Each structure stands twice: as structure tokens, then as C-alpha cells.
Amino acid sequence: MTEAQVKAASNKVLCTVSHIQPLTPTVQQVILTPKAPVEFKAGQYLQIYLSDTDKRPFSIACAPGFTYQGQPALELQIGGTVTDNYASQALAHLTEHCSNNQEVLVQVGLGEAFWHEESSRPIILLAGGTGFSYVHSIASAIANADVKRPVQLYWGLRHPQAGYAEAELAAWQASHSEYQLNVVVQEPDAQWTGRTGLVHQAVLDDHADLAGFDIYIAGPFAMVGVVRDAFLAQGAQRTQMYADAFAWL
Ligand SMILES: Cc1cc2nc3c(=O)[nH]c(=O)nc-3n(C[C@H](O)[C@H](O)[C@H](O)COP(=O)(O)OP(=O)(O)OC[C@H]3O[C@@H](n4cnc5c(N)ncnc54)[C@H](O)[C@@H]3O)c2cc1C
Numbered sequence: 357m358t359e360a361q362v363k364a365a366s367n368k369v370l371c372t373v374s375h376i377q378p379l380t381p382t383v384q385q386v387i388l389t390p391k392a393p394v395e396f397k398a399g400q401y402l403q404i405y406l407s408d409t410d411k412r413p414f415s416i417a418c419a420p421g422f423t424y425q426g427q428p429a430l431e432l433q434i435g436g437t438v439t440d441n442y443a444s445q446a447l448a449h450l451t452e453h454c455s456n457n458q459e460v461l462v463q464v465g466l467g468e469a470f471w472h473e474e475s476s477r478p479i480i481l482l483a484g485g486t487g488f489s490y491v492h493s494i495a496s497a498i499a500n501a502d503v504k505r506p507v508q509l510y511w512g513l514r515h516p517q518a519g520y521a522e523a524e525l526a527a528w529q530a531s532h533s534e535y536q537l538n539v540v541v542q543e544p545d546a547q548w549t550g551r552t553g554l555v556h557q558a559v560l561d562d563h564a565d566l567a568g569f570d571i572y573i574a575g576p577f578a579m580v581g582v583v584r585d586a587f588l589a590q591g592a593q594r595t596q597m598y599a600d601a602f603a604w605l
Contacts, residue, residue, distance in 0.1 A: 373454035397470035398497030415490035419497035435486035478506035484575020506534035512555025566592035
């Protein structure tokens, strides 16, 4: 097998870092253009190789079929502060390779928390902070497939200013009558008039019984652990709850 064939078999591919732009002061949108076709499902993640032994997982933010400047592409949404080495080192790697016009190696199509399009159950999409990247992929796929099942999207933000993608959120909400958007702010300012508190508490307040839902979850590990226990206690079925963080908890 040639090196190219080995990489294809493991879904590893070299990508050009085509574009990096801020979505907020701490979250960057990154567009990667793969040098060969890649396959993934909505809700899967990729790993960026910073070195042979150091690879970091990030949700693929787009749905399959996404293009950038007419080419098949991958979107990432990475939150990085100077105190968060996990993300900021990956962003530094991507930024350097973008500036130098060098390729980065990624492994695509990882994870078991992908969207189950075949299910007929109503859907809860739950994001904490940059867990929105994962939810963005599934919500984009739902929009592309023109699915008319009830969808309830909950996005928990530390501050009102942590949000982005307002136009897409509004379009998804307007797409059908049973699409409900809930942005929940933990530390609101005086201008914030929406929901407040922890995002999973909003779900618990809205649904006395979670048994009938497919529930897709991403966010800080501490949040995902809390959500798993609280939702199971309120009727959610473990087989209908999807989060790659479960594998790390
Ligand atoms: C497979 C995988 C994929 C990943 N993909 C990405 C990615 O695409 N982009 C990225 O930047 N990082 C990614 N990460 C890293 C990780 O998910 C992020 O570090 C995390 O989402 C950061 O959250 P935040 O700081 O934005 O949330 P915060 O701002 O800390 O929290 C946002 C909201 O989450 C809720 N919350 C937070 N903590 C708790 C808690 N303890 N209990 C209850 N609710 C809580 C609250 O509602 C809060 O307002 C990934 C990790 C893995 C393993």
C-alpha cells in the first residue's frame, strides 16, 4: 500500500488551512480544504495532528456536503484563550500553517455521537459554550434534509457576548413551526432579556419526562456528566442520548 492509500484507509488526510476568522473574541472559525475526498456523518469529530503523537479532537461544525469557495471543505469552531492550552495550541498550529501555506494532517469521521436521521423521535440539541460546534453540524444537516420533526435547540452561554451565528439560528427556527430555539445565559448583563441559568436546567424545566427524545449533547466535560445523570433521572433513555464526551467520563 502506498502512503496515500494508508491515509485514505484510516480517513487521514492532509488539508489546506483555507481561512481563519473570529466568530467572537475567543472563538475562531477555521475552514480546512482536504486534499482528497473525506467521509463523515453530521455530529462526528476530527483529530488535528500537532505532531506524530499529539492529536486533538474537535467537532466538525459543518454538515456533510459543505463547500468553501466551490471546494469540499470542513468547518471547525474552536474556542481558545491563553489559559486553555488544549485549544489555543491547536489554533496556533492552524494559524501558523495558514500563514505559511502549509498543510495540516487530520483524521476525519470519528465518534459515535452522530445524527441518527432514521429515527422518528423529536430531537433535543444541547450545547454548552463551544459544544455548539457539534450542534451546528447536526442542525445544519437537519436543515439540509428539510426534516420536519420537532427540534429543540438549547445553547448555554457563560455571557450574552459568547453567542454567534444569529442569522443561522433565526433561519433554523423559522424553518418549521416545531423548531424551538432556547439561548440560556449563565451570567446575564442588564441588557439580557432571555432565559438565564444553567442550560440543562432549562431542559429539565421544560420537559417533565425526557423518555421520548433523541438527545444530542456537547460542551465541557463537567457539564456533560451533570447532564447525563440529571437527564437519566428525568426519564431520558441512555440509548437515545448521544455525546462523545461519555467516552472520556
Ligand atoms: C470529541 C471532542 C470534540 C470537541 N470539539 C470542540 C470544538 O469543536 N471546539 C472547541 O472549542 N472545543 C472542543 N472540544 C473541547 C471541549 O468540548 C471544550 O473545551 C468545551 O466545550 C468548552 O466549553 P466552554 O468553555 O465554551 O463552556 P463554558 O463557557 O464553560 O460553559 C457554557 C455553558 O455550559 C454549561 N455548563 C458549563 N459547566 C457546567 C457544569 N459544570 N454543570 C452544568 N452546566 C455547565 C452552562 O450552561 C454554561 O453557561 C472538544 C472535545 C472533545 C472531547
